[in-house]
Amino acid sequence: KAGVTQTPRYLIKTRGQQVTLSCSPISGHRSVSWYQQTPGQGLQFLFEYFSETQRNKGNFPGRFSGRQFSNSRSEMNVSTLELGDSALYLCASSEAPSGGGNEQFFGPGTRLTVL
């Protein structure tokens, strides 16, 4: 099976712009979670989608949003980019919703740089 894929791998934007990141989960996985990784804050949970419904949301401003399509692919959008949004954004997929010991499989991430 192919792993989790994320596109693009690298992205450079300027402040005020918006960006959309894409994640394709492992075939058969219906849960997709998004994480932000920065040197200062580490790995922080953004949100999780399961069967096109947002099940859980982390403590991020409303500028961060996401959605999931019927084929389980997910997109994450960040509007009005700020310098502090520069980070590695990781997507993870699993067969079942997170929690309860379910394993999440991570993609390689999208490196976003905001200038």
Added chain:
Amino acid sequence: AQSVTQLGSHVSVSEGALVLLRCNYSSSVPPYLFWYVQYPNQGLQLLLKYTTGATLVKGINGFEAEFKKSETSFHLTKPSAHMSDAAEYFCAVTFTAGTALIFGKGTTLSVSS
């Protein structure tokens, strides 16, 4: 509040030496515990996990971890370090279904020859 603490942001060992990476969690409910490894410019790969049952868990690449409820710990060990073990290691915890993974800050492991 539930949290994960990794003691030591950077650990250095010699090739062939014991690897010990420390992880403590804070929780009022039974945890499910994970160790992930991240190589440069890559995503996270699961090393091992504890759900229920045997408290000594064996994972990939010769790593193992022991869940100690009384100490709220889940330390990761490997008897003999290899150069290829150099990476960043993350301890994570989750709880009942529907709860997100909570990660520690990570520990960078360096292995010298």
